[in-house]
Amino acid sequence: MSWYKMLLKMPQKLLRTAHYIELGSYQHWPVLIPQRIRLYTYEQIPLFLKENPYITDGYRAHLPSKLCLRSIFILSNETVNIWSHLLGFLLFFSLGVNDLSSVLPASGANREDYVIYTIGLFCFQVCMLCSVGYHLFACHRSEKTCRRWLSLDYAGISVGILGCYVPGIFYAFYCNAFWRQVYLLTVLSLILAVFCAQVHPRYLSNDWQRIRTAIFCCVAGISVIPACHWVWLNGGFTTAVVQLFLPRVLVMYLIAGSAFLFYVTKIPERYFPGQLNYLGASHQVWHVLVVVMFYWWHQTALNIMHFRHSQSCPAQTSSS
Numbered sequence: 001m002s003w004y005k006m007l008l009k010m011p012q013k014l015l016r017t018a019h020y021i022e023l024g025s026y027q028h029w030p031v032l033i034p035q036r037i038r039l040y041t042y043e044q045i046p047l048f049l050k051e052n053p054y055i056t057d058g059y060r061a062h063l064p065s066k067l068c069l070r071s072i073f074i075l076s077n078e079t080v081n082i083w084s085h086l087l088g089f090l091l092f093f094s095l096g097v098n099d100l101s102s103v104l105p106a107s108g109a110n111r112e113d114y115v116i117y118t119i120g121l122f123c124f125q126v127c128m129l130c131s132v133g134y135h136l137f138a139c140h141r142s143e144k145t146c147r148r149w150l151s152l153d154y155a156g157i158s159v160g161i162l163g164c165y166v167p168g169i170f171y172a173f174y175c176n177a178f179w180r181q182v183y184l185l186t187v188l189s190l191i192l193a194v195f196c197a198q199v200h201p202r203y204l205s206n207d208w209q210r211i212r213t214a215i216f217c218c219v220a221g222i223s224v225i226p227a228c229h230w231v232w233l234n235g236g237f238t239t240a241v242v243q244l245f246l247p248r249v250l251v252m253y254l255i256a257g258s259a260f261l262f263y264v265t266k267i268p269e270r271y272f273p274g275q276l277n278y279l280g281a282s283h284q285v286w287h288v289l290v291v292v293m294f295y296w297w298h299q300t301a302l303n304i305m306h307f308r309h310s311q312s313c314p315a316q317t318s319s320s
């Protein structure tokens, strides 16, 4: 293209950009930029916020960062989502302080135990904060900012899953250094692969929604392999250690499975559209179940650690 043609095209391009910025590309740009935060119905919000048609009202939208932050104190359809994981963050932060200052010293923990609990609880806290950030800033007037927070929310879920794997594998294969390393390295590379996939420009698009769900299912579901391996290495279902801890592992799967079901099916609001806008929606149940699941797994890890400290490793499987 010659230079004068480019010059002719430029003002047009500039004009289009200016128009785009001014209108923000939204159909329902509010007449006045809100000085205080107003709520919108599902029909009024920009397309990129339309994810759940059963939540019909109570949306924040078109907000600058400052008002997004301030909206933490108003009642919207994200209030429970924000506060559930903010309180979750405080819970895991306090658990961390309590573990490091009293629980671990009292149970004669060694340096490895400290590292494992620090990693696990740090991952849970990161997961909670990423989620809070997303639900707080999803109403940002820029779609790009919203998408960035969404990818951070997904990254946070991966980190949360990692926080479950690390103590789980460490204590399950406490007496078998080889398999412990194999599984820890496998999980780390898997989570890294998911991070790399998130860089893909189409990862957050709507047509990749199923692929995203499938990836998370794989990353979490693959834990069945080390779980079965752990049962087998310990001599099957009849041995004391398996009978002691398998029920706890199964409860973990039950919580994770139901959390995932609520997340995917949008139950119960799909049966009561418009009635669970502020309280009782599936995403809120998912949030609470994630906190319960992390807490349960943390307590389970403490139990297994106490068990491992009280009993020496059997000679035939000990390779550490």
Ligand SMILES: [Zn+2]
Pocket: 081, 131, 135, 283, 287
């Ligand atoms: Zn969420």
